[in-house]
Amino acid sequence: MIEREGIASGTSFGNASTLADYGCLPIARPEIWRSMPSLLLSPDSPFVIDWKCLPRLSPWLMRFMGQCNATRFRANSEMLAQLLSHTYTDYQPLLDDAPAAAAMIQRKGCLYAYGKAENLQAAQGDIRLRDQLGIHQQVLTADELIALEPAMEGHTAGGVLFPSSCHLDDPQVFIDTLATPLREEGRIVSAEVTRLSRQAPACCWSTPMAGDSWRTEWCWQPGPGRQTWPASSATGFRWIPSVAITSNSISSTRRSTARPARWKAPST
Numbered sequence: 001m002i003e004r005e006g007i008a009s010g011t012s013f014g015n016a017s018t019l020a021d022y023g024c025l026p027i028a029r030p031e032i033w034r035s036m037p038s039l040l041l042s043p044d045s046p047f048v049i050d051w052k053c054l055p056r057l058s059p060w061l062m063r064f065m066g067q068c069n070a071t072r073f074r075a076n077s078e079m080l081a082q083l084l085s086h087t088y089t090d091y092q093p094l095l096d097d098a099p100a101a102a103a104m105i106q107r108k109g110c111l112y113a114y115g116k117a118e119n120l121q122a123a124q125g126d127i128r129l130r131d132q133l134g135i136h137q138q139v140l141t142a143d144e145l146i147a148l149e150p151a152m153e154g155h156t157a158g159g160v161l162f163p164s165s166c167h168l169d170d171p172q173v174f175i176d177t178l179a180t181p182l183r184e185e186g187r188i189v190s191a192e193v194t195r196l197s198r199q200a201p202a203c204c205w206s207t208p209m210a211g212d213s214w215r216t217e218w219c220w221q222p223g224p225g226r227q228t229w230p231a232s233s234a235t236g237f238r239w240i241p242s243v244a245i246t247s248n249s250i251s252s253t254r255r256s257t258a259r260p261a262r263w264k265a266p267s268t
C-alpha cells in the first residue's frame with residue numbers, strides 16, 4: 001500500500017462513520033430537478049458550489065444530472081445494493097487480522113426519524129424500493145421510535161430502523177487500526193504515486209538503493225511480441241527514481257522488510 005500522508009488522512013479521516021448496507025439509494029435521483037432552485041439558492045442548502053470552478057465541474061455535473069431520472073435511479077440503486085450486500089463479509093477477513101479494529105464496531109443499528117408525517121409519507125417510495133432490494137428495515141410508529149430514542153419525544157412522526165447497520169466512534173482510528181497487520185509486515189510505503197502506466201504482463205523485482213533515493217528494477221516479460229526493457233532482451237535492468245518525487249521516498253517500515261518488493265504487473 002502506497003500512502004503519501006498517513007493512513008486515513010483522506011476522506012476516511014472524517015466520514016459519517018456508518019457501515020451502511022442500507023445506503024443503496026443514490027443521491028442522483030429524479031427529485032433533484034425539482035429541488036434544484038432551493039439547492040442552489042437556499043442558505044441552508046447542503047449543496048455548495050464554487051462558481052469559479054463551474055467550467056471545470058460542468059462535465060461532471062452534466063453526467064450527474066444525466067443520472068437523475070427514474071430509470072437510472074432504479075438501476076443505480078440495484079447496483080449499489082449488490083455492492084453493499086458485501087459490506088460485512090468483505091470486512092471480515094480484514095477484521096480477523098485486526099481484532100482491535102473489530103472491537104471498535106458498534107452494532108446498534110441506525111434510525112431514520114422523520115419530523116413531519118408528510119416527510120414520512122414522501123419516504124414511502126424509498127422504503128418500498130429498499131424492501132424490493134432486500135434491505136433489512138423496520139418501519140416504526142412515533143411511539144416505537146420514541147421507545148428506542150426517548151430524546152425524540154415531541155419531535156417525530158415515525159421513522160425507519162436499520163437493525164444491521166453499525167457505526168464507529170472514530171473512522172480514522174478504525175482504519176488506522178485495521179492497517180496494523182500491513183504496518184507490522186512492512187507493507188505500507190510512505191510515498192507519492194506520480195504516474196500509473198500500463199505494461200504487458202511482466203514479473204518485476206525492485207530493490208531500494210542508495211539510501212532509498214533510487215531503486216533498481218528488474219523485469220522479465222515472457223512470450224513472443226513482448227515489450228522488454230532494454231527492448232532487445234528478455235530481462236532488463238534500469239535505474240528509476242523512487243515511487244515518490246517527494247523526499248520521503250520509502251518509509252522505515254518498508255526498509256525493515258526482509259524480502260525485496262516484488263510484484264507482477266497487471267495484464268492489459
Ligand SMILES: Cc1cc2nc3c(=O)[nH]c(=O)nc-3n(C[C@H](O)[C@H](O)[C@H](O)COP(=O)(O)OP(=O)(O)OC[C@H]3O[C@@H](n4cnc5c(N)ncnc54)[C@H](O)[C@@H]3O)c2cc1C
Nearest residue numbers: 002003004005008009010011012015016017018191192193
Ligand atoms: C461527508 C462524507 C460522509 C461519508 N460518510 C460515510 C459513511 O458514513 N459510511 C461510508 O461507508 N462511507 C461514507 N462516506 C464515503 C467514504 O468516506 C469514502 O468512500 C471512503 O473514505 C473512501 O476511502 P478511500 O480509501 O477510497 O479514500 P481516502 O480515505 O480519501 O484515502 C485516499 C488516500 O490516498 C492518498 N493519496 C491520494 N493521492 C495519492 C497519491 N498520488 N500518492 C499516494 N497516496 C495518495 C491520500 O493521502 C489518502 O489517504 C462519506 C463521505 C463523505 C465525504
